Amino acid sequence: MKRWRPLFLALVVVAILAAIWSYVMITTPPQKTLDQKVQDVASQLKCPVCQDESVADSPSLIAQQMRTVIRQKLQSGQSEQQVISYFVSRYGQQILWSPPWQGFSMLAYLIPFGLFTGGCVLLFFILRDWSASGRSADASLSNSKAEDHETDMDDEADLAVLRQQLEEELAADDPIFAPHYTQKQQMEAG
Amino acid sequence: MHFSDLGVIAIVLALGFAVYTIIVAVLGALRGIPALVASARRGVLVVAALLILASFALVASFLVHDFGVRYVAEQSSLSMPWYYTAAAFYGGQEGSLLYWALMLSVFSSIFVFTSRRAPAVLVPYVLATLMGIEVFFLFMLATVSSPFVRVPNPPADGVGLNPLLMDPGMLVHPPMLLMGYMSFSVPFAIAVAAMLSGRLDNEWLRTIRRWMLASWTIQSTGLLLGAWWAYHVLGWGGYWSWDPVENAALLPWFTATAFLHSSMVQERRGMLKVWNLCLVMATFALSIFGTFEVRSGIISSVHSFAYSDIGGYFFAFLVIVIVFSTVLFVFRLPKLHPEQEFDSVVSREGIFLFNNLLLVGIAFATLWGTIFPLISAALSKQTMSVGAPFYDHVDGPLFALLILAMGVGPLLAWRRTSMHALWRNIGVPAFVAAICAAILPLAGVRDIWANVGFAVCAFTAGAILYEIWRGMRVRHKHGEPYAVAFYQLIQRYRQRYGGYIVHLGLVCLAVGIIGSQFFQTQDNAVLNVGQSMSVLGYQFTYLGNVDAVNPGTETITAQLQVWRDGQLLGYLYPGRTYYQNFDNQPASIIPIPTFGLTDVYIILYNWQGATSATIHIFVNPLTPLVWYGGALMVFGGIVCWWPDRRRKPVTRINQRVGIGQREGDHKRSPVEQEATI
Secondary structure, three states, X not given: OHHHHHHHHHHHHHHHHHHHHHHHHHHOOOOOOHHHHHHHHHOOEEOOOOOOOEOOOOOOHHHHHHXXXXXXXXXXXXXXXXXXXXXXXXXXXXXXXXXXXXXXHHHHHHHHHHHHHHHHHHHHHHHHHHHHHHHHHHOOOXXXXXXXXXXXXXXXXXXXXXXXXXXXXXXXXXXXXHXXXXXXXXXXXX | OOXXXXXXXXXXXXXXXHHHHHHHHHHHHXXXXXXXXXXXXXXXXXXXXXXXXXXXXXXXXXXOOOOOEXXXXXHOOOOOOHHHHHHHHHOOHHXXXXXXXXXXXXXXXXXXXXXXXXXXXXXXXXXXXXXXXXXXXXXXXXXXXXXXXXOOOOOOOOOOOOHHHOOHHHHHHHHHHHHHHHHOHHHHHHHHHHHHHXXXXXXXXXHHHHHHHHHHHHHHHHHHHHHHHHHHHOOOXXXXXXXXXXXXXXXXXXXXXXXXXXXXXXXXXXXXXXXXXXXXXXXXXXXXXXXXXXXXXXXOOOOHHHOOOOHHHHHHHHHHHHHHHHHHHHHHHHHOOOOOOOOOOXXXXXXXXXXXXXXXXXXXXXXXXXXXXXXXXXXXXXXXXXXXXXXXHHHHHHHHHHHHHHXXXXXXXXXXXXXXXXXXXXXXXXXXXXXXXXXXXXXXXXXXXXXXXXXXXXHHHHHHHHHHHHHHHHHHOOOOOHHHXXXXXXXXXXXHHHHXXXXXXXXXXXXXXXXXXXXXXXXXXXXXXXXXXXXXXXXXXXXXXXXXXXXXXEEEEEEEEEEEOOEEEEEEOOEEEEEOXXXXXXXXXXXXXXXXXXXXXXXXXXXXXXXXXXXXXXXEEXXXXXXHHXXXXXXXXXXXXXXXOOOOOOOOOOOOOOOOOOOOHHHOOHHHHHHHO
16 A cells, blocks of 8 residues: 555646646636737748748748738638638648648658657567566576566565665765765664 | 968868878778877878868958959958958858868867877777768868869959858857867767777777767757857747758757767666667768758758758768768677666666657657658659648657656666655655646646646756755765855766756756747737837837948848836847848848846838838747756756866676675765665
8 A cells, every 4th residue: 555655646646737727728718819820820831932931930021911811811700720721722732831631741740750659669678678688687587477576576675785785885984975874774764 | 372272282281191191090000000000190180280271271361352262252242341251261161161171170189189098999090080081071172162263353342241141140150060060070980990999898988978078069059059040130039940951950969969878878887889889870970961961952941052062972971971880880780799688667777768769759850850841752742841830749749758758867776766766756856847737827827738848847857956956965964065065066976967957958948948939929010100019018119210321231220119017128229231242131130138038029020211110029938048048058068078187987887786896986976876776
């Protein structure tokens, strides 16, 4: 039971946080102003005459005009997605400032994501492999799970003894460790 | 006799000496003749001296306005102030190649002077590799890309530097960034030398780490200066636009950072040798790729003034570098066994591996986004642009994970950590993060992702500060005042606490990025004299335009007052400067006053006569933290790098905690002691 206490504590904290956040979100639902919407749409479009600038950032005349068009269309009740598709229909795909989530350009997102996930899995297996081989060297090839667990506990006990020895020696060597060590002892005793 | 003739002679001679050095160094190493190696050392110094001479010749040609030299006529004009004229040295492609070659030879010389510390077997191979790279640059300078080419009919005046480059940033950013790119060749040379000589021990690792740390610090400074310059010059209210060229400079930085972390695992545990070599080689290859990308112009970018036709040569060089190091690597692979086994997933090694995965993942995603337009055009015949939103979505979450890992890392011990110790250590930072996550939404931060970002930053800052605090407390108990304890802690365990300073700087920078990313507010308006506009509580009153005509330039400036809560905070003068030779490229003058932690960023878009102007205003909360955090990172890098008079061996933690070998152990901090076991 004592072992799970931190976990419960963490759950309680998460619950409180979730409560606060949902309270805030419910009382004041995030409502975008027209300015923010214009900004959002404009930052997803590439300024057609500039080098690598979005419509939101570019000071060029055409970008200013496009921002005005965006504002008018949003004011007339169109959704952000509709405004973007309007510009795509007029200028083609290259007006989009990042690859759209469709067709071939999905690869832009999928490949880094896939590789990263693959990397995580690979890393997990490598680590498991390494630690397994490390442990089997230690435990001279124990097969059953129960034994594995036992040797783990052995290791822990071993480590605790070694750690105490080391701290004692350190304390004898260098006074800076002495109070630290005694404090620890008290803690463990209590 | 012109200065340019002197430069040509110096470059040809340097090429000869560089080739000589390679031959002598390799012969000396193979046959074991010390005299030949000594000659190679001197050869490197001669190359450096000749390149200093060539650079001097080019700067002199600029300063005497020798427009008979084509490069001088293209890059400078009579009306430019002398410091920009001198800086035009690296303003174009030929000069920046010369600058690169010069820096490479200077760094090689520094290596020669400090090589007493490096393992002696390695030195000749390092010199040969460095000079091999140098030969490529000198060959380019001597043949296809010479800055000293003369024209038969010199013009009366030169074209002058691109207006975007006429900025104080020009004096610091390009030299720093080019130096950073170049400096990755020293660790690469040390890695190649290790593979050639088969010597890959801890002494080797210390040498390469020191050089990598220096390169990392230089590259960080270069990137920061670039961001700062973009912020002050380009006029779109931001500092990082994920431009292909910016990305190219960031890529080797990521792999170098990954190396600095994973090499610690090698230092302590003797593992990951293969992986570390890969990272060093990738870092160098990416820095060459960056240069190739800038020069070839295959991807459009704001750095378009650097386009040229020598991309093909760089591509060939890149291929040679990759093939050469891969062959060498495969050849050496059988010799690179790990010395120890891995113990536990929940250990500092484990988190370092995860950190490496994240950094390499970010680097890959960035590279992928940079070259995706090319792939898309080749495979699906679609023109595609990959801009900031892509990187925000793909790299952003990875960055958040990286910062989280940065906080967890110091809490874990080498080898393995018991769950009990982990819970105990994680308590305080988790508490700080929870408080932050509870207060911010109530205080009005509505965006969920901004909240998550701030909570992660709070966690990591909490973890690092708590760690430093624990170290200080132990020392304080021995009668040291806190300030002294803090200083001693950093002074004695520089690598460790320097690293923490870097991490704190990065957290600070991340808070700045979150601030400018989520809370930037902007507005523009056409104002007549006396009219006002207000953005986020700041009020701006327009007073009129001033038009100043100077020889070669014309500057239009608007005058504004900035008010807040009925109080006058100051006067602002945003403007535009038109250069005679670059009529269509006006340079913006952007005042960016900082009030507390908020930047106000004002651009003059347009104007009509003296009484009307279109003003665009950004209010960027927390953006100054980007610069403070960046400066802290560079400072931390220097602390880590700073030479230590007392050479203390780092003890390996062996299979069974090494009681017998703790000579070096008791010098480390108690906190670390505790974590180690």
